[in-house]
Amino acid sequence: MSYxxxxxxxxxxxxxxxxxxxxxxxxxxxxxxxxxxxxxGKSTLLRxxxxxxxxxxxxxxxxxxxxxxxxxxxxxxxxxxxxxxxxFQQFNLIKHxxxxxxxxxxxxxxxxxxxxxxxxxxxxxxxxxxMADRLYHFPKHLSxxxxxxxxxxxxxxxxxxxxxxxxxxxxxxxxxxxxVLLTIRKAAKAGNTTLLVTHEMNFxxxxxxxxxxxxxxxVVACGTPKEIFGYxxxxxxxxxxxxxxxxxxxxxxx
Amino acid sequence: xxxxxxxxxxxQIPTILSALPITIELTIIATLIGYLLGLVxxxxxxxxxxxxxxxxxxxxxxxxxxxxxxxxYITYYGIPLMLKHHNLTYGTNYNxxxxxxxxxxxxxxxxxxxxxxxxxxxxxxxxxDKGQVEAAKTLGMSGGQILRRVILPQAVxxxxxxLGNSLISLIKGTSLAFTVAVVDLTAEGRILxxxxxxxxxxxxxxxxxxxxxxxVLENMFKILENKFSIPDQPPVIAPEKVSGGVVK
Ligand SMILES: Nc1ncnc2c1ncn2[C@@H]1O[C@H](COP(=O)(O)OP(=O)(O)OP(=O)(O)O)[C@@H](O)[C@H]1O
Ligand SMILES: [Mg+2]
Numbered sequence: 001m002s003y004x005x006x007x008x009x010x011x012x013x014x015x016x017x018x019x020x021x022x023x024x025x026x027x028x029x030x031x032x033x034x035x036x037x038x039x040x041g042k043s044t045l046l047r048x049x050x051x052x053x054x055x056x057x058x059x060x061x062x063x064x065x066x067x068x069x070x071x072x073x074x075x076x077x078x079x080x081x082x083x084x085x086x087x088f089q090q091f092n093l094i095k096h097x098x099x100x101x102x103x104x105x106x107x108x109x110x111x112x113x114x115x116x117x118x119x120x121x122x123x124x125x126x127x128x129x130x131m132a133d134r135l136y137h138f139p140k141h142l143s144x145x146x147x148x149x150x151x152x153x154x155x156x157x158x159x160x161x162x163x164x165x166x167x168x169x170x171x172x173x174x175x176x177x178x179x180v181l182l183t184i185r186k187a188a189k190a191g192n193t194t195l196l197v198t199h200e201m202n203f204x205x206x207x208x209x210x211x212x213x214x215x216x217x218x219v220v221a222c223g224t225p226k227e228i229f230g231y232x233x234x235x236x237x238x239x240x241x242x243x244x245x246x247x248x249x250x251x252x253x254x
Numbered sequence: 255x256x257x258x259x260x261x262x263x264x265x266q267i268p269t270i271l272s273a274l275p276i277t278i279e280l281t282i283i284a285t286l287i288g289y290l291l292g293l294v295x296x297x298x299x300x301x302x303x304x305x306x307x308x309x310x311x312x313x314x315x316x317x318x319x320x321x322x323x324x325x326x327y328i329t330y331y332g333i334p335l336m337l338k339h340h341n342l343t344y345g346t347n348y349n350x351x352x353x354x355x356x357x358x359x360x361x362x363x364x365x366x367x368x369x370x371x372x373x374x375x376x377x378x379x380x381x382x383d384k385g386q387v388e389a390a391k392t393l394g395m396s397g398g399q400i401l402r403r404v405i406l407p408q409a410v411x412x413x414x415x416x417l418g419n420s421l422i423s424l425i426k427g428t429s430l431a432f433t434v435a436v437v438d439l440t441a442e443g444r445i446l447x448x449x450x451x452x453x454x455x456x457x458x459x460x461x462x463x464x465x466x467x468x469x470v471l472e473n474m475f476k477i478l479e480n481k482f483s484i485p486d487q488p489p490v491i492a493p494e495k496v497s498g499g500v501v502k
Pocket of ligand 1: 043
């Protein structure tokens with residue numbers, strides 16, 4: 001039995017099947033990366049796991065606790081959402097709260113920590129992502145990279161059992177990508193079970209334990225970075241890697 | 255007798271101001287009704303609740319499409335009729351004459367405000383970016399918590415200028431309350447003029463009073479706006495605290 005087990009996840013938008021009975025296992029502390037062409041359902045997969053989208057079918061088991069992903073029960077939904085934290089492409093910090101308040105929000109309101117305890121935890125998390133010098137800055141006073149680091153601190157402060165990240169560096173200027181990738185690497189090394197969607201293939205190669213290749217709503221290939229980039233067996237995967245110049249076989253190199 | 259007694263314009267202001275508490279009471283209660291009912295109407299429209307939504311749309315359309323004076327008379331004559339009907343059907347014994355006139359004015363003005371505020375509140379709620387709401391959901395916050403802690407504080411900043419305008423037009427709307435026998439500022443002035451026949455001077459005094467009240471309110475709203483909006487400048491970073499940005 002795996003730490004996280006996703007079974008039979010199905011999602012349609014209208015008549016378009018976006019996710020077609022996706023199964024996925026993640027072990028505790030593992031970093032799993034999802035790669036695949038644009039529009040293939042990577043974001044949708046992540047958003048179904050915290051019910052930002054409502055799937056037509058599927059279950060998720062977290063550390064033995066099973067949830068029906070189609071549930072309409074508000075309380076079950078909130079409990080499921082508390083199992084995971086999400087880092088968004090557009091950061092999505094609360095605009096009228098400063099860095100410290102953004103991190104404290106979930107601790108106070110959802111985890112119901114006391115004032116001092118929440119403050120201590122938030123300070124520690126912000127220190128960890130290198131934002132201790134901008135505690136009282138509002139999001140609009142921070143660069144994209146800084147906002148994303150605050151967002152990562154906010155996500156980690158909730159001590160999630162699963163950390164979801166959807167292209168966390170895609171909205172950033174190139175010179176800011178590095179600082180955020182470093183922060184993510186640190187979180188991964190600290191043992192956070194992570195499901196990550198990204199186009200940063202070199203980063204995936206060095207950080208992920210497992211890579212999922214998603215295409216047309218199906219898991220087409222799954223393996224270690226070595227298996228995926230070194231010896232891709234699947235034709236579709238080979239094509240995709242060739243397109244993004246990540247195939248290592250000589251015949252495909254330009 | 256002087257054609258225009260400018261001294262009287264100012265000297266009778268204190269007398270007229272004896273009715274100021276009534277105008278203020280009318281304004282504050284009607285405003286609160288307007289904001290609260292407006293918020294409810296806005297939420298109904300946003301969430302597209304079936305049936306309720308249609309009712310809200312019709313209500314807003316009717317109120318916005320009829321003059322406030324007509325609405326005042328409809329409440330003034332309509333509510334007693336409804337109570338009489340209730341007395342006859344259920345054998346109750348409500349004393350219609352015991353209802354103070356101000357109640358009718360408060361209800362009419364409050365309902366009128368709610369229709370206008372509903373649109374302002376709806377637009378400002380919808381202006382809050384959806385990403386933040388999604389982030390709050392993923393934290394595990396409930397719908398009510400998200401509304402109170404994420405959406406409303408930002409919607410208020412957007413809505414304040416328009417809500418200020420609607421409050422200002424309400425203040426002026428209260429001057430119609432005399433038509434349903436409320437002795438507000440305007441009514442007090444008319445009573446005064448009825449005694450000294452100085453109608454022109456009285457209306458000049460009233461103009462000054464309403465104008466001053468409006469200016470005061472405008473400034474209060476400006477202060478509120480500043481208080482609620484995010485400062486333009488970031489706080490200063492203490493030099494010894496700068497960690498170089500990147501995680502070590
Ligand atoms: N709210 C929506 N309504 C209708 N269709 C949608 C909606 N959101 C996504 N889709 C469709 O679902 C498909 C999958 O979208 P998704 O955002 O999951 O792709 P993705 O793999 O994350 O792509 P990218 O790499 O470009 O981010 C797309 O074809 C998209 O058009
Ligand atoms: Mg996406």
